[in-house]
Amino acid sequence: MVNLLANLLGPIFGSLGVSEADLLAYLTQLQGYVYFILAALVVLIVVLILASKAKKGFKHVIRWEAVMAFFAALLITVNVICYGPMYTNVSGFLNASKADLSEETIAQSKDIIKRIGEEGTVLLKNNGLLPLSSDVNALNVFGWDSTNPLFGGTGSGSSDASTAVGILQSLQDAGYATNETLTKLYTDYRTERPTIAMSSQDWTLPEPTVDAYTDDIMTEAKEFSDTAVIVIGRSGGEGADLPMDMNAIIHGTYNPGLEVSVAPANWCYMNAYYTNNGSYDDFEPGESYLELSVTEEQLVEKVCSEFDNVIVIINANNTMELGWVDEYEQIGAVLLAPGAGNTGFAALGEIINGSVNPSGKTTDTFVKDLMETPYINNIGNMPYNNVEDLKQQIAAADASYEGNIAFANYVEGIYVGYKFYETAAEEGFLKYEDYVQYPFGYGLSFTTFEKTIENFADNGDSISFDVVVTNTGDVAGKDVAEIYFTPPYTNGGIEKASVNLVQFEKTGVLEPGASETLSFEIAKEDLASYDSEGIKIQGGGYILEEGDYVISVRSDSHTVDAEETFTVDADIDYSTEGRAGDAVAATNQFEDYSRGDFVQLSRADKFANYDEACGPLKDEQFVMSDETRAAVEEYAFGTYDGTKYNNDEDVMPTLGADNGLTLFDLKGAPYDDAKWEQLLDQLTFDDMSMMINVGGWQTVAIDSVGKVATSDCDGPAGLSNFITGSYGTAYPSEVLLAQTWNKQLAYEVGQAMGQEYADANNYGWYGPAMNTHRSAFAGRNFEYYSEDGVLAGYLAANQVNGAAEKGVYAYIKHFAVNDQETNRCSFLLTYASEQAIREIYLKPFEICVKGFTGNSQACMSSFNWIGTIPSCGNPYLLNNVLRGEWGFEGMVITDYDGSYGYMISDHCVRSGNDLMLGFASAASNQFTDQSATATLAMRQACKNIMYTIVNSGYYAGDTNPVGGMTNMDKLFVMVDVIGGVIIVGIAVLVLVRYLLKKKKKASVE
Structure with a gap:
């Protein structure tokens, strides 16, 4: 019966975001109530049948009274369910506040978003075409994306952009007429953007074929204006990475990885498709989604053959291959405009007409051929091929298991993005210009700047200097001082990139001839390398090696404006006392189980091992070793046993006290205040279980400690609460924000976004997201800032601190090493050296945590595993590094708790993960071990949750927020009263009517 109902209701609840496994768990939990209702229904049917034998008048009374009795039983049962086993789920939905944003708050958001667009849009190319001459007042805008541009991404980072300023509106607002014939051509062709969702992906690029541009249309266009704009868009979203072979998508054969095993039935690309635009394949074999389609190539060729002045707008959150823009001399300018949110695109028209001088800088390296990147053979679908029995064992224990056990080897080590290309060029391994089109940190302006270093000083533990930025051009503008360091490197020694961003600042608006002095003080420990292999530090640790260090201010990662050098006379080992920013010295926490057995790219002998490290994977790499299998089974649902970690010396804490x-x-x-222990003593075991397990966009009310229920919601692009249907102003993708390179602006973004959360009485924010753009194909790059952790970290820290001013606790996510979507919930074993983990993937989180100045912190762990330990249950990550080394005080939540065969509540709380982002519906949520060790772990998790909540906006007032009727109480009282009145009223009315008829009949007789 339960399975039948699950099959019937699955599609309905699936559209609401409820998984089939969760629905099955709910129905199993409620099967007694379901059987009662079914029994009552059977009794009703029997009574209705038997009533047919009663006298004619009395027959109707029996039937009506039976129906009313059934509805009364149904109403009572619904109340019992909603205030019983489903209370936490129902209350989380009903008690969440619907957003009621003030006009002032919305106006503030729109203003800040527009500023992000103005400072974040990057001018990639300009031969003098921009700004356009004042006599240009009309534009031919080509490309379907112009009518339906990308404002963000999908999934948790999506937002409502229905009222957003589009590209055409931006141009029109800037004073340009746009060719309506072209616009109608595109809107007639297709009105809706193809959907790239978690359940399926339509990768179609809805571009009309070249024969749509008839001679009449092109003649009219040339008469309308001599200037053309081409808009090219690329989407991405949560749940799937971008295809590396679009021809295979077209033919339904795409598998983003080597053909080493059959993909599981529900694998993320089973519903990927592409609607071809013509009688030809829109992509040649091996061409990726980040290249132009054949149809787009023909469009570009057509436009450039008809117009001498062409502007290209790249509306993409992922770095595309853009070599084609240099193949046409007619393309005079290129603008990079990722998802711009509500008003970010307003900047496009302003930049084109020159009223705004662009100051954006790239946050990633744009390479000429993505298939020649170091990571390319180590992304996508790489499942183990000898684990069928293990997969069946896990699936038998957990219905939500997604059916794969896969791995990802971070073979490039620390050489991610520009760090590889700059270092490889330094070593003579490659010719930089042959591989890189636009460097990291690159962006043009309508003016020119000169940057010099002054007052450089070695202060012992730090260096300090000023960067003087002077506008040497003819128009006002802003510029960025990008500070990099080049450390000494010993061949075969600790791996080091030759160019590393360490700080940055952006100027204000500088008039022609004006200067601004930006002052920097950089701790030398920020230049230290992590020695995870024990080359100089056994057991791992940070070290500042002796030698000369070059500090440079650059226009981008490749272009040096000025530099200075200081010398470290002897190695400085930070593995004993730690760096000044560490609460505990960093030592190896991951290497033993995260390193894997792959060959890691090394700078030694001028990257001599590149082919071995970065070449195609070998067949044996897809065979899981017995050692790895044993480690996986340790944390797989059905085999996990937390009791073996119990400590007999632990003392059972007090439960249920009345303090x-x-x-x-x-x-x-303070976190260590003695009163916390007294408060925690008041919790019962069931209180703790509920507080930990019910964290799906909420935290629950706990009466024993007077804790109010709270609501959390997505997302990185602004307030997005699907539970209440409340959506705030659509904020831009993190990529556009990062392209501003403006810390102060990021802070103001946090303040403005935080105000929207405060207006909605929702202080838990699932964001910002700050994973690394390891590859251009990662589906959620729109949701992450950059390929560089320093840039991401400082921007995130400022955004989080701004939001904290409004009482918001930000769940910085996804912690950690969660940089691809393929197989993300399928036992994805992510292997990387500890040096790479710390220097690249933990770096933004470290900067953000250490730079936090608010009262309440939160963090979201990730779906993937680090090596052979799930991130959500990794004590080395969550306790030793996050809390121990960095001093984090607050709560950690899982990513969505579908269990997936490994997200086990008991394992999570023992490891430092406090809250489960779900509804306690899975068997893996049950706390069956009530030992002292397990209970103490639960108690600690509850403390972390409550510490975060009480220091947030939920408790900002001077009075205790506990008390009064909740939204749920008010709704049920209203429904119960109305329902009861209706049921009783009908029952009485039927009975009275019967008695009156009977009396009338008797009087007649």
Whole structure:
């Protein structure tokens, strides 16, 4: 019966985001109530049948009274369910506040978003075409994306952009007429953007074929204006990475990885498709989604053959191959405009007409051939091929398991993005210009700048200097001082990139001839390398090696404006006392289980091992070793046993005490205040289980400690609460924000976004997201800032601090090493050296945590595994590094708790993950071990949750927020009263009517 109902209701609840496994768990939990309702229904049917034998008048009374009795039983049962086993789920939905944003708040958001567009749009190419001459007042805008541009991404980073300023509106607002014939051509062709969702992906690029541009249309266009704009768009989204072989998508054979095993039935690309635009394949074999389609190539060729002045707008969140823009001399300018949110595209018209001088810089390296990148053979679908029995074992224990056990080898080590290309060029391994089109940190301006270093000083533990930025051109503009360091490198020694971003600042608007002095003080420990292999530090640690260090201010990662050198006379080992920013010295926490057995790219002998490290994978790499299998089974649902980690010396804490405290009494109290223990003593085991397990876009109310229910919501692009249907202003993708290179602007973004959360009385924010753009094909790159952790870290820290001013606790995510979507929930074993983990993938989180100045912190762990330990249950990551080394005080939540065969509540809380982003519906959520060790772990998790909540906006007032009727209470009282009145009223009316008829009949007789 339960399975039948699950099959019937699955599509309905699936559209609401409820997985089939969750629905099955709910129905199993409620099967007693379901059987009761079914039994009542059977009784009703029997009574209705038997009533046919009663007298004619009395027959109707029996039937009506039976129906009313059934509805009364149904109403009571619904109340029992909603205030019983489903209370936490229902209350989380009903008690969430619907957003009611003030006009002032919305106006503030729109203004800040517009500023992001103005400072974040990057001018990639300009031969003098921009700004356009004042006598140009009309534009021919080509490309279907011009009518339906990308404002963001999909999934948790999506937002409502229905009222957003589009590209055409931006141009029109800037004073340009646009060719309506072309616009109608595109809107007639297709009105809706293809959907790239978690369940399926339509990768279609809806571009009319070249024969749509008839002679009449092109003649009219040339008469309309001598200037053309081509808009090219590329989408991405949560749940799937971008295809590396579009021809295979077209033919339904795409598998983003080597053909080493059959993909599982529900593998993320089973519903990927492409609608071809003509009688030809729109992509040749091996061409990726980040190249032009054949139809787009023909469009570009057509436009450039008809117009001498062509502007290209790249509306993409992922770095495309853009070599084609240099193949046409007619293309005089290229603008990079990722998802711009509500008003970000307003900047396009302003830049084109010159009222705004672009100051954006790239956040990733644009390479000429993505198929020649170091990572290309180590992304996508790489499943183990000898684990069928293990997969069946896991699936038998957990219905939500997604059916794969896969791996990803981070073979490039620390040489991610520009760090590889700059270093490889330095070593003579490659010719830079042959591989890189636009460097990291690159962006043009309508003016020119000169940057010099002054007052350079070695202060012992730090260096300080000023960068003087002077506008040497003819128009006002802003510029960025990008500070890099080049460390000494010993061949075969600790791996080091030759160019590393360490700091940055952006100027204000500088008039022609004006200068601004930007002052920097950089701790030398920020230049240290992590020695995970024990080359100089056994057990791992940070070290600042002796030698000369070059500090440079650059226009981009490749172009040096000025530089200075200082010398470290002897190695400085930070593995014992730690760096000044560490609470505990960093030592190896991952290497033993994260390193894997792959060959890692090394700078030694001028990258002599490149082919071995970065070449195609070998067949044996897809065979899981017995050692790895044993480690995986350790944390797989059905085999996990937390009791073997119990400590017999642990003492059972007090449960259910009556100490008279409420959570409000701990507002502002230090984390180590003694009153926390007294408050925690008041919790029962069931209280703790509920507080930990029910974290799906909420935290629950706990009466024993006077904790109020709270709501959390997505997302990185602004307030997005699908539970209440509340959506705030659509903020831009993190990529556009990062392209501003403006810390202060990021802070103001946090303040403005935080105000929207405060207006909605929702202080838990699932964001910002700050994983690394390891590859151009990662589906959620729109949701992450950059390929560089320093840039991402400082921007995230400022955004989080701005939001914290409004009482918002930001769940910085996804912690950690979660840089691809393929197989993300399918036992994805991510292998990387500890040096790479710390220097690249943890770096933005470290900067953000250490730079936090608010009262309440939160973090979201990730779906993937680090080596052979799930991130959500990794004590080395969550306790030793996050809390121990960095000093984090707050709560950690999982990513969505579908269990997936390994997200086990008992394992998570023992490891430092406090809250499960779900509804306690899976068997893996049950706490069956009530030992002292397990109970103490649960108690610690509850403390972390409550510490975060009480220091947030939920407790910002001077009075305890506990008390009064909740939204759920009010709704049920109203429904129960109305329903009861209707049921009783009908029952009484039927009975009275029967008695009156009977009396009338008797009087007649």
